[in-house]
Amino acid sequence: MIPGLDIGPARPVRLRHGLATRPATTAAVRVLTGADEAALGGNGPGGEHWVTLVLATVVAELGGSRPEPDELRALSIGDRNALLLALVASTYGSLVEWVLDCPSCGERLDAAVDLVELLGDATHAPSGPRPPEGLPAFRLPTGADLEALAELAPTAPDPAEQARRLLLDRCVTAWHTVDEATLAAVETTMAAADPLADIELLLSCAACAAPVPAVLDPAAELAARLTPHRRLMTDVHALALAYGWTEPEVLALPAPRRAGYLTLVADGEAWDGDR
Ligand SMILES: [Zn+2]
Structure with a gap:
């Protein structure tokens, strides 16, 4: 192994909600190695079960201890997204860029967001207006709720509406006595309470100055950045040739450091062993 190499400090993340079972509004996310990228890329990617697998891999600490998978499932969707965004920022850089077409005039737009700024803004965002009086008791949707939804075979003519109803059924108590307007108010209140969901x-x-919505899906952003298996092989090949490292040594490097060494090799900076 390379002397002195460790995977680097885990990035601290503030969670808006944490866990109901113990105080856990601070977390730390470590950067992905090549071995992590190989494992996660081979397991999907995508879907809520995959997100839990990613979080079980990288969340080094939640409220002062290493989290159980069920604790990662119990986090709100927004808290899980905060952890994913911190992971993307520390492994691949914090800038996310899109190209969009304006829905009104068709003009091509370049959009960019800095994930570190987005996370900071979300952490400090006010909790929103007071929810209207008379709402039934409810809790925020969690990873466990979305995992359960993902296992449902759609049986209704409108699968999106079926999923919405089932999610509300899991999160709202006294469901049968609640009318549609109240449910809509519950959803609005949930969204305000968990802005990163x-x-x-x-x-x-x-x-044309028309408003253009841009959706940021943290799991999709991560999946799009994972180094494909074929690229990992060429990375191992290049660094094994240049430095004499073994495959496990190359794949143990944090992805940003692997990229740094590859840049050095490409620039002809690698030590050739004979000088
Ligand atoms: Zn336009």
Whole structure:
């Protein structure tokens, strides 16, 4: 192994809600290694079960101790997204860029968001207006709720509405006595309380000034960045040739450091052993 190499400090993340079972509003996420990328890329990627697997891999600490998988499932969707965004930022960089077409005039728009700023803003965002009086007791949707939904075979003509009803059924008590307007108020209150659960940035078209919504899906952003197996092999090949490292040694490198060494090799900086 390379002398002195460790995987680096885990990035601290503040969670808005944490756990109901013990105080846990601080967490730390470690960076992905090549071995992590190989394992996670081979297990999906995508879906809520996959998100739990990712979090079980990288969340080094939750409220002062290493979390159980069920604790990671019990986090709100927004808290799970905060952990995913911190992981993307520390492993692949914090800038996310899109190209979008304006839905009004078709003009092409470049959009960018800094994940570290987004996380900071979300952490400090006010809790929103007071919910209306008379709402039934409810809790925020969690990873466990979305995992349960993912296992359902759609049976209704409108699967999205079926999923919405089932989610509310799991999260709202006294469901049978609640009318549609109250349910809508519950959903609005849930969204305000967990702003990173659904991340939609509102951009403005430079040509026609129309509002252009841009959805940020943290799991999709991570999946799109994972180094594919074929690329990992060529990375191992290049670093094994340049430095004499073994495959496990190369794959144990944090992904940003592997990228750094590959840049050095490409620039002809690698020590050739004979000088
Ligand atoms: Zn436009």
